[in-house]
Each structure stands twice: as structure tokens, then as C-alpha cells.
Amino acid sequence: MIHDMGGKYHHGDLRAELVRVSLDLIAEQGPTTFSVAEVARRAKVSPGAPYRHFPGKESLLAAVAAAVADQLADRVHDAIEAETEPVAALAAAAGAYTRYLMERRAGMNIIYADGLQGPEHTLLHEQTRRLTDQFLMLCLSVADQPQDGLELMEQLFTQAHGYGTFYLDGVFTKQGYSTDVVVRKSVEAARAAIEGRAKM
Structure with a gap:
């Protein structure tokens, strides 16, 4: 167990708690001001406690990015399963x-953040592949050529991210x-x- 700053004990899986707090911090403030010290403060542990589980900020962010990819993959899976035909499933x-x-406030901007592409971040790469494969398989099913499917996937991620970003930046609000x-x-x-690409 690890003492928190109030002299109490932090119970449970601290590693998972640090990832959860990091996600909440990003949701509240965005990724640009992310701080391990602030994560520790919010988790009510000493400033050095996170480094017992993560060697540095990059490794914590990689764990956060893996969680984002995992959660997104689950959301995408549920959206796809609720539809009966490929175009509707892909749009959903x-x-x-x-x-x-x-x-x-997290998506591809976190998953592909600078410094997280190294081979040591195995879990992140696995979860990212799980997410993108769901899109790719559907894109390939509605496109005439594999290259068209890849370009469609790129376009859909870009559009979907753009709509969310416009909302977060206050443009849509x-x-x-x-x-x-x-x-x-x-x-x-x-x-x-999707329909435009299928007609090309």
C-alpha cells in the first residue's frame, strides 16, 4: 500500500487509478496541460508514487492512450452491432x-501523441489495431479497391474527429x-x- 498526502492509505490498483484520473484530467483540461504531479495530487498520493508504476510521463500517457483506444474500440463495436448493414454501421x-x-477530449490526438509510437508500448499498439481494424474491415466491404477503403477510413476518422473538435473548441456551441x-x-x-466513395 502507498501512503497518500493525508497520511491515509490508497487501496486497490493504483496503476489503474492513475490512468483513470489521467483520463478525467484530460477530459477536464485537455491534453496540453497534462501533468504527472497533478495526477498524483488528484489521486491523493505522493508526487513520487506514480513513478513506482510508470517510469516517466511518456509511459503513463501510453497507458492512458491504450485505455482511450480500448474504450473507443468498445464504443465502436457497440455502434456497429446495433446496425444491420455496412454503410449504417460505419456511419454509426x-x-x-x-x-x-x-x-x-481524447481520440486519435491522444492515441498518436508524440513519443508513443515506440515498440515498448505494446498494449497501446494492440488496442489501436483493434480500434482501426473495426473501421477498416467495414471500409473495405463498401469500397471497390483496398486503397479506396484505406482512404475512406482516413476520411472518416478525420471528419469524426473534426466534428468533435469543433464542439470542444466552441464553434458548434x-x-x-x-x-x-x-x-x-x-x-x-x-x-x-461512404456513399460518395462507393459511387466512385
Whole structure:
């Protein structure tokens, strides 16, 4: 057990708690001001406690990114399973990405953050592959050529991320758009992109 700053004990899995607190911190403030010291403070542990589980800030961020990819993959899976045909499933997957980004301020911006592409971050790479494979398999099913499928996946991630970012940056909130409206617009844009690509 590890003493917290109030002299009490921190029970349970501290490593998982640090990842959870990090995700909450990013959701609240965004990734640019991320601080291990602030994570420790919020987790009520000493400033050095996180380093017993993570050698440095990069390794903690890699664990956070793996959690983001894992959670996103689950959201995308659920969105796909709720639909019966590929175009609707792919559009719903894009909407699920946008909603998650708005909720957590985390998506590809965290998963592909600088410094996290090294071979030592195995779990992150596995979860990222699980996420992207769900999109890719559907993209390939609606595209005539493999290259078209890859380009469609790139376009859908870019659009879905863009809709979420416009909301987080206040562009859509100034228009009075709720999160549900933004998700709907993301889904509609994804469907248009998918159908347009299928006609090429």
C-alpha cells in the first residue's frame, strides 16, 4: 500500500487509478496541460508514487492512450452491432467516435501523441489495431479497391474527429448545437462520404 498526502492509505490498483484520473484530467483540461504531479495530487498520493508504476510521463500517457483506444474500440463495436448493414454501421461508428471525443477530449490526438509510437508500448499498439481494424474491415466491404477503403477510413476518422473538435473548441456551441446534434451531423457526414466513395 502507498501512503497518500493525508497520511491515509490508497487501496486497490493504483496503476489503474492513475490512468483513470489521467483520463478525467484530460477530459477536464485537455491534453496540453497534462501533468504527472497533478495526477498524483488528484489521486491523493505522493508526487513520487506514480513513478513506482510508470517510469516517466511518456509511459503513463501510453497507458492512458491504450485505455482511450480500448474504450473507443468498445464504443465502436457497440455502434456497429446495433446496425444491420455496412454503410449504417460505419456511419454509426464514426458518430460513436465523435461522441467519445466530446466526452473525454481524447481520440486519435491522444492515441498518436508524440513519443508513443515506440515498440515498448505494446498494449497501446494492440488496442489501436483493434480500434482501426473495426473501421477498416467495414471500409473495405463498401469500397471497390483496398486503397479506396484505406482512404475512406482516413476520411472518416478525420471528419469524426473534426466534428468533435469543433464542439470542444466552441464553434458548434455558438450555434446552439447539443452533443446529440453534433453526433447526428457526424453520422450524416460519414454516410455521405461512404456513399460518395462507393459511387466512385
